[in-house]
Amino acid sequence: MGTGSISKVKWLPGHLLVVVAVLVCLRLGWWQWDRTREAEGTLQNFAYAILWPAFGASFIYMWWRFLSLEASREAEDDRELDEDLALMSEQEAADRADRAELLALQASAAPDAAPQLTNAHESDVTEPTDDADREDWFVGTVEEADEDSDPELAAYNRALAALAEEDRRRAG
Incomplete structure (x- = not known):
């Protein structure tokens, strides 16, 4: 003690x-x-x-x-x-x-497809200002999930894709 x-x-x-x-x-x-x-x-x-x-x-x-x-x-x-x-x-x-x-x-x-890891600050990232640039602005990728290997992940990705499509329809 x-x-x-x-x-x-x-x-x-x-x-x-x-x-x-x-x-x-x-x-x-x-x-x-x-x-x-x-x-x-x-x-x-x-x-x-x-x-x-x-x-x-x-x-x-x-x-x-x-x-x-x-x-x-x-x-x-x-x-x-x-x-x-x-x-x-x-x-x-x-x-x-x-x-x-x-x-x-x-x-x-795939050396040309390798992600570039940098220490970018938020001030270095610029957001598009007009709608034409915004459509071409690439935010990220969602890899296709094999439904046999992970059905939960595939369902989640489908739900995200549906939400993104709905946002695109509302915006334009």
Whole structure:
């Protein structure tokens, strides 16, 4: 159990409650001990004089156990988070490598059709100003999807094509 978990501000009310409970138990034990020493004191008073401090000790043990379990749970959560972050970074690196490999394959297969990757700023891109230029302005491509390999992608592409056609009809 780390010391950071015990000193958290959110545990302050719990610490205070345990201290008060232990002090009350000790005071009740002291009172029972005084009752045992009086003339009408009994064995029952003596038993309670021992039992009340035991209750106080159990409060301390329960609070310590609670903090230990909470600290181990937090450590487990931190470990899982670190593992997830490491896995995500490995996947991102693999994705980047796959993309680079795919671009290299595309460039070697058709060098004239290879995409040009540049660091263009938004200010470098100019949008056509009149409708004639706008019709010829090329925004991007949608590759034909093989419906046998990915029917969901093919349906999505058909829906996008229908929306684009509807926009073209509205515009002109």
